[in-house]
Amino acid sequence: MATANNILEGKYPAKAHARRVAQYLRSQGHAGSGLIYLEAQKTRMIEDNDEAMPFRQRRPFFYLSGCHLPDSYLIYDVHKDELTLFIPPIDPESVIWSGLPLSSSDALNTYDIDRALPTTDLNDTLASVASEYNGKATVFAINHQISETTSFNGFAETNRSSLMKAIDDTRVVKDDYEVALIRKANSISAKAHIEAIKASKTASSEREIEAAFIGTCIANGCREQSYHPIVACGENGATLHYGKNDDNLIDSTSKQRKKSVLIDAGGEYQTYASDITRVFPLSGKFAPETRSIYEIVLQMQVECIEMLKAGVQWEEVHSLAHRIAIRGLLKLGILRGTEDELFEKRVSVAFFPHGLGHYLGMDTHDTGGNPNYDDKDSMFRYLRVRGRLPAGSVVTVEPGIYFCRFIIAPFLESPELNKYIDAEVLEHYWSVGGVRIEDNVLVTNDGYDNLTTAPKTIEEVEALAA
Structure with missing residues (x-):
């Protein structure tokens, strides 16, 4: 029987979680092509201070990514069973203070994902997915957790009400x-x-x-x-x-x-x-x-x-x-x-x-x-x-x-x-x-x-x- 330490040597099972959430959405009548979209918690500064607030990752995002990085995004293409993580690109100004960020190749080795791209590619990727499904795909996102800069143009609809409950209920049973x-x-x-x-x-x-x-x-x-x-x-x-x-x-x-x-x-x-x-x-x-x-x-x-x-x-x-x-x-x-x-x-x-x-x-x-x-x-x-x-x-x-x-x-x-x-x-x-x-x-x-x-x-x- 595998010990806890043996099990934890592997990757956090983000892809399996994405599949379970997608299955839950299907069970609630959301059939057809769809895209699950989630955002990590943003870096937030302490008021009247140049220090960042203590960071706590958004739980829905972590459940489908296993990623602790702030200012990240993910999409899961339900039809293709493809999980893509978008991570912050290199910012030369911050490297001086914080060192090099995680690279795309590092992310692929670390997380249970299919693709790792810079966050600057997010909207272009969304547009490409929308075009591929001829505007008939639905985006499932969490209300009030969507950046103003994110564009869902070309999708049939943006469902902001179903994803949170799907993740909440799915999380009850642990793997x-x-x-x-x-x-x-x-x-x-x-x-x-x-x-x-x-x-x-x-x-x-x-x-x-x-x-x-x-x-x-x-x-x-x-x-x-x-x-x-x-x-x-x-x-x-x-x-x-x-x-x-x-x-x-x-x-x-x-x-x-x-x-x-x-x-x-x-x-x-x-x-x-x-x-x-x-x-x-x-x-x-x-x-x-x-x-x-x-x-x-x-x-x-x-x-x-x-x-x-x-x-x-x-x-x-x-x-x-x-x-x-x-x-x-x-x-x-x-x-x-x-x-x-x-x-x-x-x-x-x-x-x-x-x-x-x-x-x-x-x-x-x-x-x-x-x-x-x-x-x-x-x-x-x-x-x-x-x-x-x-x-x-x-x-x-x-x-x-x-x-x-x-x-x-x-x-x-x-x-x-x-x-x-x-x-x-x-x-x-x-x-x-x-x-x-x-x-x-x-x-x-x-x-x-x-x-x-x-x-x-x-x-x-x-x-x-x-």
Whole structure:
């Protein structure tokens, strides 16, 4: 069986992606001659500065090219099955500062393309294609991603509404190369999580832990982060997307180190993301309350992952997570009542307010999930994925239990719902903040493949933190 590194020795499968997108367009009734047109992200300058902004390649362009170069273009001739990449020509003024750019021959050797031409040839090439098809071909492009200088004269029409959805839906199912990229991102990020836990032993603030994570990612090949890391100590962990990362690890009142740290962070490898969350104790041992919640969340995650296989209904997996949370919180005495009643009244949403996970790929919250944020049901409103999971999709499984005063307060103040929560028992758990455990999982025809290797059992985490 080929390893991730073996697979990544080959070229990014841009041509195969172009064919899949073209097939999707045909399935939607777009038959006949056609041309897919995409633009790379432009070089953008920082306002009032002569430096370029940090570059992030447009994902649709990368999906059909594998190319990181800014100011580039591509066309895919559906009928000829021909993929052409247009790259910036030599600019003598910039060579002084940046060196020679990629040549056409280099591009042919690097990318899975049929032709490499300078961007100065773009309009002439488009005109030639239009003439060849006698003006009967359609250009598929993305609205607001077409330069004013680009000319589609001679084509029958320019369809600006179908291509983005075609690419978004096609991206849901990953091929072996994409899975290898995500696996590589996870492997590097696992090392970074381990180093972050080790750094916490001597760290005095959240930012030192964040620095250990980012530094390890860069040293091992993930120069970019998939998203801004979350490093939340103590009650900061109750904020789902906490981003300050500058709090002290010492409690200002007790002068003791806070109980735990929640770190949600993932490196990006060659444009593909990882997204991993771990919680670890600052003292080397979980406090009893934190350990109790951790055990529940870990059980939520393990049982939900065991459900995964092609065709599973994601809403059912999410529902299982809530039922396990309810059973655990009942056992601790935080909740009162029966499991079914608490589930029907959606009381567990007070402690687990977000969706169980999301698709993962070139974006952290990847495309194709078809969420419904207008759903009136609070248990399902924030699901980023709806429906059945296909084989080849990569999904995060990230259950959590949080003690956020703002979210729980309405339940405590509700005449209908406050009887289900024991406020006296709850008082012992505010300092836990939040516990979330997140892995990235490939869905297969008969099961799953967990791509995340970062330690997560209580024994493993405590051993690293001790």
